[in-house]
Amino acid sequence: MTDSLLKNLSLKSLMGLLFMLSISCNEKPSNAKLSSLALSIPDIVAPADSMHAQKQTIISTPIQYDTTKKYIYLTFDDGPQHGTTACVETIKKEQVKASFFMIGNQINDVYLKKLVASIRNDYPQILLANHSFTHAGNKYIYFYHHPQMAFNDFIQAQETINIPFKIIRLPGNSAWIGANSIKTSPLVRPVCKMLDSAGYNVIGWDVEWSFNHKTANPIQTPETMLELVNHAFEKNYTHTKNHLVILSHDRMFRNANFTDSLQKFISLLKQNSNYVFETVDHYPNLKKPL
Numbered sequence: 676m677t678d679s680l681l682k683n684l685s686l687k688s689l690m691g692l693l694f695m696l697s698i699s700c701n702e703k704p705s706n707a708k709l710s711s712l713a714l715s716i717p718d719i720v721a722p723a724d725s726m727h728a729q730k731q732t733i734i735s736t737p738i739q740y741d742t743t744k745k746y747i748y749l750t751f752d753d754g755p756q757h758g759t760t761a762c763v764e765t766i767k768k769e770q771v772k773a774s775f776f777m778i779g780n781q782i783n784d785v786y787l788k789k790l791v792a793s794i795r796n797d798y799p800q801i802l803l804a805n806h807s808f809t810h811a812g813n814k815y816i817y818f819y820h821h822p823q824m825a826f827n828d829f830i831q832a833q834e835t836i837n838i839p840f841k842i843i844r845l846p847g848n849s850a851w852i853g854a855n856s857i858k859t860s861p862l863v864r865p866v867c868k869m870l871d872s873a874g875y876n877v878i879g880w881d882v883e884w885s886f887n888h889k890t891a892n893p894i895q896t897p898e899t900m901l902e903l904v905n906h907a908f909e910k911n912y913t914h915t916k917n918h919l920v921i922l923s924h925d926r927m928f929r930n931a932n933f934t935d936s937l938q939k940f941i942s943l944l945k946q947n948s949n950y951v952f953e954t955v956d957h958y959p960n961l962k963k964p965l
């Protein structure tokens with residue numbers, strides 16, 4: 676941690692963090708300790724001004740699926756927030772792939788822009804994707820009943836976060852849009868049709884690692900999560916056979932004991948040689964080019 680970064684952790688940063696912790700798919704964590712955040716974000720040298728130029732260098736190369744394998748897509752929603760850095764460090768330590776769906780209006784100072792830029796530059800190991808600009812203000816019914824407003828919100832996020840590919844996860848709703856398919860609830864169908872026409876893909880989820888809405892701590896143990904994953908593959912309870920998307924949230928793993936839970940879960944999955952970790956740009960049947 677350099678002096679300059681410490682200076683960047685200004686009152687504005689802390690106010691921003693308070694705000695972003697108030698935005699979630701469900702409820703804000705009540706016991707988040709912001710004071711340790713300064714120690715959890717690594718020193719990142721990539722200047723925020725270089726983000727646009729780097730956009731041109733990120734290209735998704737199609738992969739050949741191995742029919743003997745099963746593909747796992749780890750996804751983390753609602754970042755950047757307290758816990759994002761712990762997740763990134765765990766993924767790198769375990770040498771697996773994962774995707775982060777981020778919220779535009781939470782990236783409100785240079786410090787967080789640098790964190791997001793570093794994640795963007797971690798591709799192809801880590802993919803940065805679109806989770807809207809405002810997270811619907813957590814007023815999902817109103818948001819989705821105003822599809823043009825919702826559409827504009829996603830476009831604003833795409834541009835301000837500098838998302839490399841047209842891949843979105845809807846706030847508070849699991850929906851799927853690919854090259855030739857749309858699977859949504861009636862509530863989100865209007866905005867999904869607009870996103871589809873604009874060339875976007877939408878990724879839902881098959882299995883969620885749930886969290887306590889008061890503490891934000893994970894509910895299931897790593898062993899239980901492994902059973903859920905195995906079961907979903909065995910029973911073909913996935914949107915696409917042999918491809919499974921796991922939803923979790925960065926903040927669940929902000930404390931060391933729960934960071935360990937994430938690491939344990941990943942290590943358990945890795946023990947199955949048939950499981951392959953991928954980023955969501957390699958999910959089957961997305962629009963090309965991304």
Ligand SMILES: [Zn+2]
Nearest residue numbers: 700752753846
């Ligand atoms: Zn969310």
